[in-house]
Amino acid sequence: MSFLQVRNLAKSFGGVQAVADVSFDLGKGELLALIGPNGAGKSTCFNLLYGNLRPDSGSVKLDGLELIGLKPRRIWRHGVGRTFQITATYGSMSVVENVQMALISDAGQSIRAYGRASNLHRDKALSLLDLVGMADQADRATNVLAYGDLKRLELAIALAHDPKLMLMDEPTAGMAPRERLALMALTANIVADRGVAVLFTEHDMDVVFEHAHRALVLNRGKLLAEGSVDEVRANAAVQEVYLGGGTTFGEGGA
Amino acid sequence: MGFIVAQLLTGMANASALFLVASGLSIIFGVTRVVNFAHGSFYMLGAFVAYSAMQVLPGFIGFWASILLAGLAVGLIGLIVEVCVLKPIYKSPELYQLVATFGVILVIQDLALLVWGPEDLIGKRAPGFEGVVMILGERVPAYDLVLIAFAVIVLCALWYLFNRTRAGVLVRAATQDREMVSALGVNQSILFTAVFFLGSFLAGIGGAAQLPKGGADLLMDFNILAAVFVVVVIGGMGSIIGAFVAAMLISILQVFGVHLLPQSTLVLMFVVMAVVLVFRPWGLFGREEQAGEHGGAGPPQEPLRELSGRGRLVVAAVIGALALVPVFGGQFGTVLFADVIIFCLFAASLHYILGIGGLVSFGHAAFYGGGAYTAALLVQYAGTPMELALLLAPLGAGFAAMIIGWFCVRLSGVYFAMLTLAFAQVLWSIVFQWTDLTGGDDGILGVWPSQWASDPVVYYYLVLVLGTGGVLLLRAMAHTPFGYALRGARDSALRSEAIGMNVQFIQWMSFVFAGAMAGLAGGLFVFAKGSVFPTELEIAKSFDALIMVFLGGVQSLSGPIAGASVFTLLQDLLSRFEYWRLCLGLLIIAIVILFPGGIAGAGNWMRSRFSRAEVSS
Incomplete structure (x- = not known):
């Protein structure tokens, strides 16, 4: 049985079927890309997996444990890290303190009412920042960081509790092209080193084809194709979705 | 049956002024995100101005002209407050404007005392509606029926304004997303001022219209404030129809509460609000608040730092000075x-x-x-x-x-x-x-x-x-x-x-x-x-x-200390003057405008100026 098992996930908003009957598997050490055009249901899928939304039906099993119905904070405790499409960090704290908060929470110290938070787990937080290349900015205020740096900080936060699975919603959005590839190379290394399973969404196909082991293609909430990146690239249905299938360009013209 | 209908009508008549004031507050909040504490003061001013106007203007026409005049006058005052007091501080941290409007309350209180004196004023009966009407064997004041009709007319007029006119549609759009509206080329500054005028106008005619029923006195501002907030919250922030329904609900319950359980009247509306909020956290007709959309967020907060050596010295010095107070x-x-x-x-x-x-x-x-x-x-x-x-x-x-x-x-x-x-x-x-x-x-x-x-x-x-x-x-x-x-x-x-x-x-x-x-x-x-x-x-x-807290500065740990000290000492110092509220109010407004980051924020600013001067010299 695979590590993450998603079966028949469905969610509709009013009359819009945002996600319909999505099933897939993800193994340890695997880097799986979830791609699709805007509005395909990628972010909804993520919010369903992480407990931010409750699906109408379906099941998500992590190592045999049902995640549906659990709150995000419980899912995190089961070893799932998350980065957000629009970064969610603590603007009024320093960079290293952002990572420290995740470590404090992991150690069950978040309601400890004595001692200084900024002294706890600082070394481990610094080494995590070092891992993502942010060590030199550790004591800067988070609210002055460049967007690409915020994305890297999010990765460090997500890695803090040694997750078994990471959900990364557009981890490279807003970064320069070279930075994007570097960040995903870093992620790929971490996956290889630690055996973490990663599910990520991405719009940049260079990033996907370079690093993903496998890809899922969503369109209008439905799973359109699944397979190795080469298979997906060669898939006619996928090409039609991405390049437009003659609905806007007349076929007889050229 | 007749009794119940009569009570119902009394409740609805009471709701009339409440609705007018609440709809004004709701519109102002919806667009500008300013929680206007001074709205009760506008209501009070409406009553006073209408009282004076009715002394001069005679008869049926004069009565209604006075109400309109009061609305316009109060609208103008609201406009002045918005332009002079609120405009300079829209960029300040969320809800900082509260403090400014609190200063306005104090100023208006003393100005009203100066102009109209301390006695309660009894409003003239409305010409043509002095008597009572018999409904199902119960005597109902004719003016109560007029008030109910008045509220319904205003509700319809507002509905028309917001759904059928360009200006009204802009206001509704700004209620939903004011950044988008300003991105579409609407002059946000003028829109805010106009909305403030409209909201104050509504509060003014609310105060004026209830004059024959309740008169005018200097406690009106605070007396209605709590009820108005309750109505706006139950109805949903920014919703006119919500304000109408909630005002009716509250006033009718209040009237029956007096008969059934007299002890309940002081707390009834708050209980209703608590129940509504627990089940519908954004009010009956409101919509869910999106994170971060209320108020200007102000400059991002800095990370907390440990007190420097000099900072510790200052704390020790302050405590030391306090310890010497009994001696000197x-x-x-x-x-x-x-x-x-x-x-x-x-x-x-x-x-x-x-x-x-x-x-x-x-x-x-x-x-x-x-x-x-x-x-x-x-x-x-x-x-x-x-x-x-x-x-x-x-x-x-x-x-x-x-x-x-x-x-x-x-x-x-x-x-x-x-x-x-x-x-x-x-x-x-x-x-x-x-x-x-x-x-x-x-x-x-x-x-x-x-x-x-x-x-x-x-x-x-x-x-x-x-x-x-x-x-x-x-x-x-x-x-x-x-x-x-x-x-x-x-x-x-x-x-x-x-x-x-x-x-x-x-x-x-x-x-x-x-x-x-x-x-x-x-x-x-x-x-x-x-x-x-x-x-x-x-x-x-x-x-x-x-x-x-706001006066001192929200963003600093020392803010509340500075704010509490200044506020307490000022109050003590000024309370010896006859018009101390006026002085305190003006001082508060001045502090708010001069130091948008609060007193502690001003301290930080001066310190950074000072240290920069040191470096450059």
Whole structure:
């Protein structure tokens, strides 16, 4: 049985079927890309997996444990890290303190009412920042960081509790092209080193084809194709979705 | 049957003015996100202006012309307030405008006193509607029916304005997304001013229209303020029809409440609001508030730093100076500075939940007064010694905060503020009405310190130790993981949940902690004065604390200390003048405009200027 098992996930908003009957598997050490055009249901899928939304039906099993119905904070405790499409960090704290908060929470110290938070787990937080290349900015205020740096900080936060699975919603959005590839190379290394399973969404196909082991293609909430990146690239249905299938360009013209 | 219909009509007539004022507040809040405390003052001004106009303008035409004139005059005053007072501070931190509008309340109070004098004025009967109408055998004042019709006409006019005119559609669009509206090329500045004019106009005609029924007096502003907030919140912020339904609901319930359960009237509307908010957290006709959309967020907050060596020196110097007060200040100074220290603790406890937690509580007096009453009741009925009572005061207040907070942390933004206000008001009315236990309005007297601390100087030192101890504890707590978790929940609740933190639990426990510290302040207060009255639980007390925190600066840990000191000392200094409210109000407005970051913010700014000057020289 695979590590993450998603079966028949469905969610509709009013009359819009945002996600319909999505099933897939993800193994340890695997880097799986979830791609699709805007509005395909990628972010909804993520919010369903992480407990931010409750699906109408379906099941998500992590190592045999049902995640549906659990709150995000419980899912995190089961070893799932998350980065957000629009970064969610603590603007009024320093960079290293952002990572420290995740470590404090992991150690069950978040309601400890004595001692200084900024002294706890600082070394481990610094080494995590070092891992993502942010060590030199550790004591800067988070609210002055460049967007690409915020994305890297999010990765460090997500890695803090040694997750078994990471959900990364557009981890490279807003970064320069070279930075994007570097960040995903870093992620790929971490996956290889630690055996973490990663599910990520991405719009940049260079990033996907370079690093993903496998890809899922969503369109209008439905799973359109699944397979190795080469298979997906060669898939006619996928090409039609991405390049437009003659609905806007007349076929007889050229 | 006739009785019920007559009561229903009375309730609806009462709802009329309430709806007019509330719809104005709702429109202003919806577009500008300013919670306008001065809206009750506009209502009062409407009544006064209409009164004067009716002295001059005769007859049927004169009556209605006076109402229109009052609306226009008050609208103009609202416009002046918006342009002169609010425009300079729209970019300030969220809800900072509260303080400015509070200053406006004080100014208008004294101006009204100057112009119209202290006596209650009785409005003229409306020409043509002096008599009563018989409905199902009950006598109903004809003017009640006119008021109901008037409210319906205004409702229809507003509906037309907002749904059928370009300006109205712009206002609705701005209510939903003002950034988008301004991106589409609408002049936001003019829109805000226009909306303020309209909102004030509505408050003005509300005050004018009720003149034949209720007259005009100087207490009208605060008397209607709470009800107006309740109506706006029940109806949903920004919703006109919501304000109409809620005003009707509240007024009708109130009328029947008088007959069925007279004790309920003081608290009924707050109970209704609490019930509505628990089930529909954004009101009957409102929509869910999106995170971060209310108010200008202000400049991003800086990370907390440990106090530098120089900072510690300053703290030590301040405490040292306070310790010398009994030596140089005499008895007067000793009493005054005991008050200052107690209010510093009170304000710092509010700042903990408001500044660090981002949860704006409008009902913090519940815990201050709660602590005071806990101590007083223990002394009164159990003969508890002072030492034990001072220990139990924070526990009692913390217990109250535990119950109230459990409900409140489920909400956020303005709705959180209103629910805390509602609970505080419920607590106040219990204390006010349970005369057998609390003495009601007469309070509890004879709560004096133990023998060893009965000398004012000794008690002052006790206040100094416990008060500064409490403030330092609050400050230290901000640096602990618990304080960081609270700050994190404010910065990004999404992130906190995504790293395994229970945001509501953290906020709840912080609320309890802040409540307990306010309770300690209340306990210290009651032994300093020897007595306690329901005023310690009043809305005005909660507002005092809010003013102190905002005046001092939300973004700094030293803000509440500066704010409480300045506010208490100013109040003491100015209360010797006849028109002290005018002076205090103008001073507050001046501070707000000159120092948009609060007093502590101004201090930081000057320090950075100073150190830059040092570098360049």
